[in-house]
Amino acid sequence: MNLIKALFRPLARAETYTRWLHLIVSGVFASICLFVFPGTSAAGPLSWAGFLVLPVPILLALSLIPAVRSAEGVQARLLLIPGRSSATSREGGSGSGAGRRGSSDERRAAGPAVPGISVAPARGWAERGHTALWLLVRVLAGTAVLVATVWLPGLSVWLVTGPGGWWALLTPLPVVALAALVVGVGAAAAQAARWLLAPSSEERLAALEERTERLLEHNRLARELHDSIGHALTVAVVQAGAARAAGSAQFTERALAAIEDTGRRALEDLERVLRLLRQDDPGSANVPRRPALTDVERLVESARAAGAPVDAEVTGPLDRVPGPLSREGYRIVQEALTNALRHAGPVPVVLRVAARDAVLELDIRNPLPAADAARTGGSGGGSGLRGIRERAALLGGEAHAGPADGRWRVRVRLPLDRLP
Known part of the structure; x- marks a missing residue:
């Protein structure tokens, strides 16, 4: 049978x-x-x-x-x-x-x-x-x-x-x-x-290179989505907690407005990433523009709305920073501010962004409680800090994160090939 x-x-x-x-x-x-x-x-x-x-x-x-x-x-x-x-x-x-x-x-x-x-x-x-x-x-x-x-x-x-x-x-x-x-x-x-x-061997090599590029692009999109959604959720949690503790209708209204604005921007990032994944064409005209360092003010306002006093100083022609550096720099600042809100709460934050001498410098500092400093031990663990280091390394720069003089400091230096 x-x-x-x-x-x-x-x-x-x-x-x-x-x-x-x-x-x-x-x-x-x-x-x-x-x-x-x-x-x-x-x-x-x-x-x-x-x-x-x-x-x-x-x-x-x-x-x-x-x-x-x-x-x-x-x-x-x-x-x-x-x-x-x-x-x-x-x-x-x-x-x-x-x-x-x-x-x-x-x-x-x-x-x-x-x-x-x-x-x-x-x-x-x-x-x-x-x-x-x-x-x-x-x-x-x-x-x-x-x-x-x-x-x-x-x-x-x-x-x-x-x-x-x-x-x-x-x-x-x-x-x-x-x-x-x-x-x-x-x-x-x-x-x-x-x-x-x-x-042929050339075709196989070209296919392998294309597959590698696609995987790298998907990994970058996943990291970017993590940064954006993580920032939005962190701001929402901090705002909600502060509004409940304040017990003020006016403060609650401002907190809800900040949560709404941050959530809307996170949804825009989510939609952009989903469009890229669906059509597998990063250069499509239908995909919204990725945020860059010229949009760093929105991060500052978001952190301030969450109750963190941010002393921001931006110097240099950021609009002339090359696109990849500008976009990745924005994500680095976003991750650093998110970490400050998540781990230290609405504490004063010092932000310095400078483009000069063919170098882009990012410096973010916030108070670090002694208990947190002892716990981290300056190791800089965590996926967020690892993502900052990976971004800096891929762009040919360097990133350092850890306790310094009772503060948590994230310092990144990225080389600028040239300013057009």
């Missing part, structure tokens, strides 16, 4: 019939070449030889066209291995066709890849040679399947209507042979596609 199930299981798979179609189309191409060639319409050795030989020069000429490899890769994905492209990564099939680092638009146009099958155009003679060999294999295998598809069912009909008698008992055999041929040749064609249409 299990043997019968194993024999008939391939017949229940959709890929068996899509592979059959893929092979029959190849055989039809060979038939067209035979019929249009003069003098080969009659049956005989010349006709059968032409059936196999005539397509060869055409296939060799087609293999020289780079786009043919892309077309063959797409067909192999859709017909030889259907239903698997959406469940796989972009390994090997998202090459740009223009070197190791193709544009993101070209890579996205290539679509998701099936492991081992590329859709990039041929970029060298080796890939053109593999394409030519694949075309020959495809047409020869397709010709065999097409002939069997036409001849074997006819043989079954002949066994019933022709000799009669016990020959009718052999009627199922040609159909079974056709099914076995389709399954076997289809599987062999799929494997041949993986060998001959395999992505």
Whole structure:
């Protein structure tokens, strides 16, 4: 029983019939070449030889066209291995066709890849040679399947209507042979596609680089979302606690307004990050602008609204600080103020932001209770401080955080390549 199930299981798979179609189309191409060639319409050795030989020069000429490899890769994905492209990564099939680092638009146009099958155009003679060999294999295998598809069912009909008698008992055999041929040749064609249409080392490297860049971008977005939502929640908690302790309707109204404003900005950040994750295109015009150091005043006002007196001093042309430095600098200030509110409460905070001498300096200080200083021990643990150090390191700068003279101090220095 299990043997019968194993024999008939391939017949229940959709890929068996899509592979059959893929092979029959190849055989039809060979038939067209035979019929249009003069003098080969009659049956005989010349006709059968032409059936196999005539397509060869055409296939060799087609293999020289780079786009043919892309077309063959797409067909192999859709017909030889259907239903698997959406469940796989972009390994090997998202090459740009223009070197190791193709544009993101070209890579996205290539679509998701099936492991081992590329859709990039041929970029060298080796890939053109593999394409030519694949075309020959495809047409020869397709010709065999097409002939069997036409001849074997006819043989079954002949066994019933022709000799009669016990020959009718052999009627199922040609159909079974056709099914076995389709399954076997289809599987062999799929494997041949993986060998001959395999992505080059450059394509694999480009796909790996793209995947690494995407993971890094997602990690950055996750850290940014943590900073924004964490800041909003910290301000909301501090404001709510202060309003309850104050017992003043006027103070409560101001606290609620501050919570509303901070929450609205956090929702804007959340929406922006979600849009980026949905469309996977950081450069889209539909994504709201990321906050930068020019928006640091909103952080100061938010901290002041939470009850923390902030002595802020901003010097230098912040509007001329390069975009990546300005955006990451904003997040560093945000995380430092959030830590001050979370761990020390609404205490006086000193904030210094200065862009001078090709260096961006960020200095945030707040009183540190003795118990907290003893507990932290100056180790600077925690994901927030680790994120500050990671941001500074990625930008080629340095960050120091820890107790200093009875205060908690976060000091960051980021090099400015140049001020435009």
